[in-house]
Amino acid sequence: xxxxxxxxxxxxxxxxxxxxxxxxxxxxxxxxxxxxxxxxxxxxxxxxxxxxxxxxxxxxxxxxxxxxxxxxxxxxxxxxxxxxxxxxxxxxxxxxxxxxxxxxxxxxxxxxxxxxxxxxxxxxxxxxxxxxxxxxxxxxxxxxxxxxxxxxxxxxxxxxxxxxxxxxxxxxxxxxxxxxxxxxxxxxxxxxxxxxxxxxxxxxxxxxxxxxxxxxxxxxxxxxxxxxxxxxxxxxxxxxxxxxxxxxxxxxxxxxxxxxxxxxxxxxxxxxxxxxxxxxxxxxxxxxxxxxxxxxxxxxxxxxxxxxxxxxxxxxxxxxxxxxxxxxxx
Amino acid sequence: xxxxxxxxxxxxxxxxxxxxxxxxxxxxxxxxxxxxxxxxxxxxxxxxxxxxxxxxxxxxxxxxxxxxxxxxxxxxxxxxxxxxxxxxxxxxxxxxxxxxxxxxxxxxxxxxxxxxxxxxxxxxxxxxxxxxxxxxxxxxxxxxxxxxxxxxxxxxxxxxxxxxxxxxxxxxxxxxxxxxxxxxxxxxxxxxxxxxxxxxxxxxxxxxxxxxxxxxxxxxxxxxxxxxxxxxxxxxxxxxxxxxxxxxxxxxxxxxxxxxxxxxxxxxxxxxxxxxxxxxxxxxxxxxxxxxxxxxxxxxxxxxxxxxxxxxxxxxxxxxxxxxxxxxxxxxxxxxxxxx
Numbered sequence: 001x002x003x004x005x006x007x008x009x010x011x012x013x014x015x016x017x018x019x020x021x022x023x024x025x026x027x028x029x030x031x032x033x034x035x036x037x038x039x040x041x042x043x044x045x046x047x048x049x050x051x052x053x054x055x056x057x058x059x060x061x062x063x064x065x066x067x068x069x070x071x072x073x074x075x076x077x078x079x080x081x082x083x084x085x086x087x088x089x090x091x092x093x094x095x096x097x098x099x100x101x102x103x104x105x106x107x108x109x110x111x112x113x114x115x116x117x118x119x120x121x122x123x124x125x126x127x128x129x130x131x132x133x134x135x136x137x138x139x140x141x142x143x144x145x146x147x148x149x150x151x152x153x154x155x156x157x158x159x160x161x162x163x164x165x166x167x168x169x170x171x172x173x174x175x176x177x178x179x180x181x182x183x184x185x186x187x188x189x190x191x192x193x194x195x196x197x198x199x200x201x202x203x204x205x206x207x208x209x210x211x212x213x214x215x216x217x218x219x220x221x222x223x224x225x226x227x228x229x230x231x232x233x234x235x236x237x238x239x240x241x242x243x244x245x246x247x248x249x250x251x252x253x254x255x256x257x258x259x260x261x262x263x264x265x266x267x268x269x270x271x272x273x274x275x276x277x278x279x280x281x282x283x284x285x286x287x288x289x290x291x292x293x294x295x296x297x298x299x300x301x302x303x304x305x306x307x308x309x310x311x312x313x314x315x316x317x318x319x320x321x322x323x324x325x326x327x328x329x330x
Numbered sequence: 331x332x333x334x335x336x337x338x339x340x341x342x343x344x345x346x347x348x349x350x351x352x353x354x355x356x357x358x359x360x361x362x363x364x365x366x367x368x369x370x371x372x373x374x375x376x377x378x379x380x381x382x383x384x385x386x387x388x389x390x391x392x393x394x395x396x397x398x399x400x401x402x403x404x405x406x407x408x409x410x411x412x413x414x415x416x417x418x419x420x421x422x423x424x425x426x427x428x429x430x431x432x433x434x435x436x437x438x439x440x441x442x443x444x445x446x447x448x449x450x451x452x453x454x455x456x457x458x459x460x461x462x463x464x465x466x467x468x469x470x471x472x473x474x475x476x477x478x479x480x481x482x483x484x485x486x487x488x489x490x491x492x493x494x495x496x497x498x499x500x501x502x503x504x505x506x507x508x509x510x511x512x513x514x515x516x517x518x519x520x521x522x523x524x525x526x527x528x529x530x531x532x533x534x535x536x537x538x539x540x541x542x543x544x545x546x547x548x549x550x551x552x553x554x555x556x557x558x559x560x561x562x563x564x565x566x567x568x569x570x571x572x573x574x575x576x577x578x579x580x581x582x583x584x585x586x587x588x589x590x591x592x593x594x595x596x597x598x599x600x601x602x603x604x605x606x607x608x609x610x611x612x613x614x615x616x617x618x619x620x621x622x623x624x625x626x627x628x629x630x631x632x633x634x635x636x637x638x639x640x641x642x643x644x645x646x647x648x649x650x651x652x653x654x655x656x657x658x659x660x661x662x663x664x665x666x667x668x669x670x
Contacts, residue, residue, distance in 0.1 A: 018555040022455035026465065029452060029525075030472045036479070036487045043490065106383050113380035126384055128656070129391045135576075135648050136394065137583030139619045140641050143626050144394065147634055186390055193387075219366070219373040240478070247480020250585040250619075254628045280586075283482050287590050290489060303483045310478050 047301035050081035058086035062260035073292035087262040091276035099184035111196035134190035142254035150174040175257030188241040199233020239317030249280030402642025415596035430621035440517035449528030477526035485590035488519040524577025531573030535566025568662030
């Protein structure tokens with residue numbers, strides 16, 4: 001150890017110096033995040049400035065608008081920015097909402113199962129399974145969706161009458177909301193399960209034992225005491241899963257159908273078989289247009305909306321958890 | 331000498347943290363487990379749903395592994411691993427995906443080489459220094475925010491920084507226009523994807539070391555920096571390894587950043603006139619995820635058989651990382667550090 005002394009006690013690795021170096025690095029990371037936010041919004045500004053709130057509204061065909069934007073950069077000096085993103089936003093809402101709802105309910109049951117009810121051998125299997133499902137790359141989910149789930153939906157679930165009934169509007173090939181929601185559910189549920197089960201494990205044993213001592217059975221105790229006290233973890237897990245779902249681009253680009261179409265639930269159950277395209281995949285699919293200034297602004301405006309909504313969910317989650325502080329372990 | 335000092339720090343007898351009465355993971359049912367026979371019908375239905383969903387998740391995982399295993403064995407030819415992709419009319423002519431395989435390794439190595447030291451440094455600062463408190467709060471939120479940023483947004487941000495003329499030396503440039511797509515650009519942005527996982531894991535490790543260990547070290551005259559380097563970091567090596575492997579998994583699994591920042595090509599595109607490693611690293615390239623994406627029916631190549639083969643290789647990598655995390659956890663428990 002002695003040969004280390006000069007180095008460790010010398011001015012090179014003195015405490016103040018190390019602290020300052022680490023502090024500078026930390027400040028650098030914080031600055032990087034600020035730079036990211038500013039950059040995205042600055043680049044997005046032309047699109048928002050030209051469209052105003054109409055950016056979020058419906059109107060016209062999104063594909064045509066994107067074509068016009070890309071054409072305007074090549075032909076005249078006058079850039080076109082007109083872009084009404086509602087079909088993309090609606091598709092994001094439907095897919096994210098559907099997947100998060102299904103994943104939330106099933107993840108809650110599975111987390112309760114792992115922590116409280118599964119026999120030893122079962123939870124020993126389930127935990128690695130959940131970890132594995134969480135670590136499978138999204139492109140593999142996308143590939144399996146495209147090559148297995150989409151043909152199955154297209155060939156077996158959608159009937160010929162259904163295909164004929166919307167033939168003039170859109171073709172039902174299996175690339176659908178249903179496929180997107182199912183695959184996204186499998187992607188985000190494991191994230192929820194692992195955070196939920198951590199929360200359930202951290203519930204004070206005394207609270208559970210108190211309820212059991214009053215003669216309430218394990219099932220009711222778990223749901224009334226365990227799940228309730230684990231609410232901060234449930235909020236945290238859901239927020240993380242929502243952020244992942246909103247930002248998912250590649251898997252959805254593969255199986256959502258990539259048509260800027262807004263499925264209408266008022267049409268009946270057929271809407272879950274209809275293709276659409278959320279915000280994220282729109283960026284991926286049009287990424288080769290990035291060098292044209294108006295298209296660049298449009299893509300960054302989509303990114304800005306994604307960034308903003310992810311941030312808002314984090315904020316909402318933080319506020320919700322603040323009001324639940326009493327449930328947290330001291 | 332080096333190894334003996336590290337052994338000393340590891341063979342300190344395990345002391346359970348005094349202030350934690352019920353560490354996470356130690357929560358176990360005690361005594362006889364109540365059966366469900368006395369429950370009302372709704373409760374028993376609920377338990378049945380639990381079993382059904384648990385078995386469903388297992389079935390999905392088994393289905394993914396078995397299906398990709400079958401398809402992988404059917405379509406993967408060993409020569410694909412060392413044949414670069416080529417243009418061709420059908421799948422017999424288009425070569426393999428060696429460039430994608432190497433690309434994944436390069437990106438993973440570069441990404442983790444940036445993320446690991448940064449992540450450890452941030453975690454050390456947060457746990458050991460953390461003053462002023464306001465900056466520590468801001469840093470925590472920053473790390474959380476980075477974890478929540480969609481990777482496609484990170485990718486777009488990357489195109490802006492790496493297209494700037496100041497960073498032209500990191501990618502291809504011609505006549506003052508910087509291409510902005512290179513292994514450097516992709517790895518830098520991918521390191522941000524891995525960073526939150528590493529910080530969280532290392533922080534957890536540092537926090538699990540009881541206070542008296544640090545005090546003992548200070549008492550024999552060690553500085554804070556020396557304590558961190560000689561005692562604390564070696565002790566939480568399992569967590570560092572776990573964080574690194576979780577980060578690696580995210581890096582090799584990410585597609586959006588690769589599609590945007592590594593260029594739409596299936597081969598290495600080295601930059602002329604640069605020294606050996608840098609001509610490749612400054613050029614565009616591809617990774618397995620990008621290859622799978624492009625080779626899927628919705629991509630530009632549309633070669634489902636190759637996509638299955640590449641996806642199988644990718645899945646094997648992910649499984650290997652998962653297994654490695656398990657091994658590290660088990661060994662950490664056996665060695666008996668303060669981590670649980």
